[in-house]
Amino acid sequence: MKMTVYAALMAAAAMTVSAPAMAHVHGVPDPDDHAPIGVMGDHTHKTGEWMVSYRYARMDMRDARSGTTDLTTTDVLAQGFMMAPTKMNMEMHMFGAMYAPSDRVTFMAMVPMIDKEMEMRNAMGMRMTMDTFGIGDAKLAANVVVFSRADMDRLEQLHINLGLSAPTGSIDETNAAGQRLGYPMQLGTGTVDPTIGLTYLKHQGAxxxxxxAKGTLRLYDNKHDYHLGDEAEATVWTARNLRPWLSVSGRVNAKAWGNIEGADASLNTMMTPGNRADLRGGERVELGLGANFIVPQGQLKGHRFALEALVPVYQDLDGPQLQADHRLVAGWQYAF
Ligand SMILES: [Cu+2]
Structure with a gap:
């Protein structure tokens, strides 16, 4: 009996897979139809389909580094700074919506709420903490399919990612004394930033x-006479469906970002490295492990939950600059 049901399901799956659209919309969704949750703009939707999502992302940073060398607090202070950053936590609550007016184009809108907390120390060992919280830069994007092919057991798709980030995040965050905080504590970029990218997907069997690959450009100065550096990010991943409701993934993510150009004249560059425009750039390679779930039945049937943890294996920073310790991304997605 079980075998018959299984055979029927396999036949149904084989038939639906031949539909000319991504597996995501072929009627029997697989958990790995979506990339690891840390990847944005990874999939498209079918005509008329909506998706709502929530992501929680957290990055913990510990200790400074210059180039590929770890620095102690003493090392940083020896470079003439009054304060050395020792740790920073960044949390993001990202609310998203997707809508596909056609199989070819899927629009996305994302609004983040950001919570940052940083700790610094001076030569006396005195600890100082600062935090900022608020809306970050909202993003609008379109994923445009340029190539899509499906046969028996295989799906392939190539789409372009076009995005714009709006300066809805504050660049006016201050400390209790009313002095503007350094670049890493600000919530937005202060500029409209275009992003362009290319995404390739392939599904075969399980x-x-x-x-x-994605690039973000900063084209002009914000109201405080600076702009963040351009960014380039590339990632590759593989995933395997272990159950109809569970897939696991492995991923490599590489990112490079430039220094700030221009400078906020109100920042004292002797205070802390975070106030220096020329100590912000870097490169980082991370390895990620993830899992995607689709609730198979019950009231939450079809809802997706996902988790991904990323650990840096290489960091080269224009420092002293705080280095990443690890990153966590968790999310919920629901298409209708
Ligand atoms: Cu979606």
């Missing part, structure tokens, strides 16, 4: 692969 396996899937994906690759994405």
């Amino acid at each position: 396996w899937s692969w994906g690759a994405q």
